[in-house]
Amino acid sequence: MPVITFANTKGGAGKTTAVLLLATELAQVGYRVTVLDADPQRWISRWHQLSPALPHLNVISYVTQASIERHIADNRYTTDYFIVDLPGAQTPLLAKAIGLSDHVLIPIQGCAMDAQGGANVLELLRFLDDKAGIKVPHSVVLTRVNSMVTTRALLAVKMLLLERGVEVLGTPIIERAAFRDIFDLGGTLHTMDDGRISNLDKARQNARAFALEMLRHVPLRGTKPIAESTTARRFWQAA
Numbered sequence: 219m220p221v222i223t224f225a226n227t228k229g230g231a232g233k234t235t236a237v238l239l240l241a242t243e244l245a246q247v248g249y250r251v252t253v254l255d256a257d258p259q260r261w262i263s264r265w266h267q268l269s270p271a272l273p274h275l276n277v278i279s280y281v282t283q284a285s286i287e288r289h290i291a292d293n294r295y296t297t298d299y300f301i302v303d304l305p306g307a308q309t310p311l312l313a314k315a316i317g318l319s320d321h322v323l324i325p326i327q328g329c330a331m332d333a334q335g336g337a338n339v340l341e342l343l344r345f346l347d348d349k350a351g352i353k354v355p356h357s358v359v360l361t362r363v364n365s366m367v368t369t370r371a372l373l374a375v376k377m378l379l380l381e382r383g384v385e386v387l388g389t390p391i392i393e394r395a396a397f398r399d400i401f402d403l404g405g406t407l408h409t410m411d412d413g414r415i416s417n418l419d420k421a422r423q424n425a426r427a428f429a430l431e432m433l434r435h436v437p438l439r440g441t442k443p444i445a446e447s448t449t450a451r452r453f454w455q456a457a
């Protein structure tokens with residue numbers, strides 16, 4: 219059961235949105251997903267309460283530094299992907315969660331380049347490596363990217379980060395109304411009404427591409443995806 223933690227010490231970077239997109243896309247094709255909502259604002263928990271029953275997706279709220287390890291242990295054999303949403307602050311919980319993770323994903327706003335929060339996390343990762351020999355694989359995902367931003371501009375940001383030895387996902391998360399609306403409406407991109415949300419198809423494609431890239435980065439070791447539905451097979455084949 220890979221543990222994937224989303225971390226950026228700045229609020230508004232798009233962590234919670236990215237957690238929700240990854241969790242719902244993976245659950246949609248049959249992976250058993252547990253989201254650990256460690257943010258005191260409890261956005262994911264509120265969204266979950268608002269949503270119709272979502273098979274394969276479980277949310278745990280009220281997490282503390284003391285309880286996180288137990289939650290991971292309790293779910294190890296019943297969950298395929300364990301995803302952690304953290305508060306936008308530098309807390310002991312952040313260090314603890316990172317130490318327990320198989321992959322740390324650092325969402326950074328693509329256009330604003332307010333990368334300081336992301337830089338804090340990268341520093342922490344370096345510190346863990348230097349002082350404790352804990353090497354946690356990590357990458358940056360560019361978030362809230364304006365759909366008009368050119369591939370060339372994105373490439374420039376990627377190169378900048380790559381020069382500093384930071385891996386950047388090929389799929390940026392685009393700024394889409396649908397990604398905001400999920401939190402108000404509950405459910406997923408797949409239960410939303412096509413006619414009422416603009417560019418819903420593009421939002422779905424974007425979320426799917428992001429989830430696929432994460433599956434490639436953090437594959438399930440030695441196990442097959444649970445659902446053997448046609449959707450799941452197609453999803454896998456595309457990966």
Ligand SMILES: Nc1ncnc2c1ncn2[C@@H]1O[C@H](COP(=O)(O)OP(=O)(O)O)[C@@H](O)[C@H]1O
Pocket residue numbers: 226228229230231232233234235236306361362363391392393394395397398
């Ligand atoms: N890709 C996106 N498209 C549209 N709105 C977004 C996107 N990502 C984040 N937002 C909006 O930006 C705000 C902050 O995002 P959030 O995911 O809560 O960030 P964080 O968890 O890092 O604080 C929220 O209002 C959210 O709806």
Ligand SMILES: [Mg+2]
Pocket residue numbers: 233234235257261304305306
């Ligand atoms: Mg958040």
